[in-house]
Amino acid sequence: MQLQTASHATRTAAPAPCTAAALSPDELLDLLKISLDGLNIDPGTSFTLRRVRQGVALYRAGDLFGPIYAVRSGTFKSVLLDAEGSYQVLGFPMAGDVLGLDGIEAQHYRTEALALEDSEVAIIPLPRLAHLGGKAGDLQHFVYKLLSRQLAREHMQMWLLGSLGAESRVAAFLLILGERYAHLGYSNTRFNLRMTRLDLGSFLGLTQETVSRALSRFDEAGVIQVHNKELRLFDVDGLQQIVANARHAA
Amino acid sequence: MQLQTASHATRTAAPAPCTAAALSPDELLDLLKISLDGLNIDPGTSFTLRRVRQGVALYRAGDLFGPIYAVRSGTFKSVLLDAEGSYQVLGFPMAGDVLGLDGIEAQHYRTEALALEDSEVAIIPLPRLAHLGGKAGDLQHFVYKLLSRQLAREHMQMWLLGSLGAESRVAAFLLILGERYAHLGYSNTRFNLRMTRLDLGSFLGLTQETVSRALSRFDEAGVIQVHNKELRLFDVDGLQQIVANARHAA
């Protein structure tokens, strides 16, 4: 039985018959779900694709800032590294998400992005784009939206970390992940957890044991079914109920 | 004895003799500590100032997106509101910080910004700026840097929430706040906590009691001295030590 792998390359509008490893501007905007009325980037522009194998870093903390990346397929983990090697997972970017936005200011990446499975990204050469874009205002809006979206997402995350208990965090994470998969055209009730429990714990501010226990508890309760990384959501309402039972939600 | 109030209006380069309530482009860039080589915004452009009284909201969640704001003096709290009234403090913007960046994409603010003391902000009319800016690339970089900086700050915050224990969080907060005051030209060892313990707790993912206890403990240990909102840091190294004693720092 083949699990969901990164084989949905045809899902995101690939009209060019002989696909050189590149995306057109329209394809990129479609991937990122950004609509810019009357955006006129030179249609001749193309965004080259890059394949990243599982476990390989797309960029590392401290690297000189270069392009930003739009995930086309697969899953990454974005990690903030402490000086002494301790680390904090910041998120799990998937298709349609953007990587590398931090680092624009300091001109070097502050985080590290690792592929959790074989993945593909479209390279967006921000510095060069600034010059060849069509109407300037449109292009500004493009990146504004990317950044603003990222900010909104991180706000949600802080809310999650700041006001929910352990089980609520895990439940919220599962729901959000399901929604993201649904947004990509997959089932929102059956998918795979591509990250380890440890990474999930780091992301949620919990230990791997607590994450594991929460999942087991949900499983016992019949709300979900979890076997290793395979996951099925049976009772979405039940999960939302658990999220609502936040610990110290003012 | 007069405490530090918002009376440093002359600190941030106000060469224009008869200051109408407005800032020049140069003054704004200086305030934000952003250097753009050869940026040529029309020098005729001016950014009007707005006074915000303590307790007044600069904008509210759901408001139609308008300008973004650069804090010139005072302190704000940025709050994410849940549907049912529960809320999460996202930060405490001070002079040089920018407010309202979220909401660019959705075209309405997602958060709420309240003044913790009488404050001043410079209004940056993002939509209009897009057209009258000088060379397009420069202006892009301007906002890119703002957004990127904000992202980096939120990454730090997630690290704080995700990997530190209660006392470490409070200690880290005090150190960071001290650095910010130092950056503004104030003492980094003697300043005021403009926010309530409740807000601080929300920001740090703790209860007000835990915050209060941590401060009291630091006081007893002689590391700081706290009386109400007045605060003095005696032993910065000691605080850093406490931060280093993180609970589950991998």
Add this chain to the structure above:
DNA sequence: CGCAAAGTTGAGGGATATCAACGAGTGTGG
């Protein structure tokens, strides 16, 4: 003065980290 909001302090318990042992999955080399 009197009231409301903010802050402090204590007692107690629940939630979650820690420590430890084990099982399951995976890749490697003999």
Add this chain to the structure above:
DNA sequence: CCACACTCGTTGATATCCCTCAACTTTGCG
């Protein structure tokens, strides 16, 4: 093919951190 090592995941017992609840004090303000 199997033994081995290694990572990942699960489960249990225990300790501890921090939240909850409660009473009280202090501050600020009309």
